[in-house]
Amino acid sequence: MNSYQVQIRRSSPGHSYVRSYHVTSAERMTVLDALFRIQAEQDSSLAFRCACRVGMCGTCAMSINRVPRLACKTRISALDSPVVTLAPLPNFPVIHDLVVSLEPFFEQWKRIRPALRGSPSDTLAIILPDPDISRKRDCITCGICYAACGVKASHADYLGPAAINRAFLRVHDPRDSARQQRLKILNDEWSGVWRCHTQFNCTALCPKKIDLTETIGRFKRTLLVS
Ligand code: SF4
Ligand code: FES
Known part of the structure; x- marks a missing residue:
């Protein structure tokens, strides 16, 4: 068993401070386990968010x-x-303690028209397995890439890596009929893919190991020749 000092940035509207707690941890204890223990044994007012507890829902993202x-x-x-x-995750408005609002993330997500816009057809589309693209489907909308992005920190209008990755999946779906509209949004000089400075932070930290920088680079090449 090891002893740790856990310093947590606590916030409520108009008030922010750091509070320290002591936790004794077994080898396998996660940060989320420590938060539950602190909440149960030391401070029931501590606010954080989680759901699945196994890395599938994306709700427990925070700065560690x-x-x-x-x-x-x-x-x-x-x-x-x-x-x-x-x-709390950087680049997001804080609601309370470690809980942020994901609204800015989903505002950008909505801009690229995330739903499939298929055209009516009597024949079934044949979609062959493509491991390159499959991995990009694993996004759990945790917001980590958005929080890690150095460009996002200074350009609130930038779409951000996850929204661009979602657009990639739609544009590479043979049933999609909104390719040109999406490419136009992605080609926007101020908020589209050209804002990316290829810093690789998003790719390095994505918990689903999605190569977001590669996705953005592929769009840049597509737009240059289209
Ligand atoms: S792309 Fe990765 S880091 Fe970004 S929201 Fe999806 S899972 Fe999270
Ligand atoms: S609680 Fe961590 S990803 Fe779901």
Whole structure:
């Protein structure tokens, strides 16, 4: 058993401060386990969000030792530090303590028309398996890429990696009939793919290992020749 100091940025409207807690952790304890223990034994007012607890729903994303990660998939022992700092995800408005509003993320998501817009047809579309594209379907809308993006921090209008990845799936679906509308949005000089400075933060931190920088690069090449 190891002892950790967990420093949590607490916030409520108009008020923000850091509070420290002590947690004794077994080897396999995750940051989310530690939060539940703190809430049960030391401070029932602590607010955080989670649902699945196994890395599938994306709701427990937060800044852990200054890096956006999933709390349920981050073992405290793997952080290799006696001090663990927890804060809400950057680039999002804070609702309370570690809970942020994902509204700005989904506003950008909506802009690229995330739903399939198929055209009526009597024949079934044949979609062959493509491992390159399959991995890009695994997004759990956790917001980590959005929080990690250095461009997003200074350009609120930028679509962000996850929305661009979603557009990629739609544009590469042979049933899609809104390709040109999506490409026009992606080609916007101010908020589209050209805003990406290829910093790779999104790709490095995506918990589903989606190569978002590659997705954005592919769109840039498509737009250059179209
Ligand atoms: S692309 Fe990855 S980091 Fe971004 S929202 Fe989806 S799962 Fe999270
Ligand atoms: S609680 Fe669902 S991803 Fe962490």
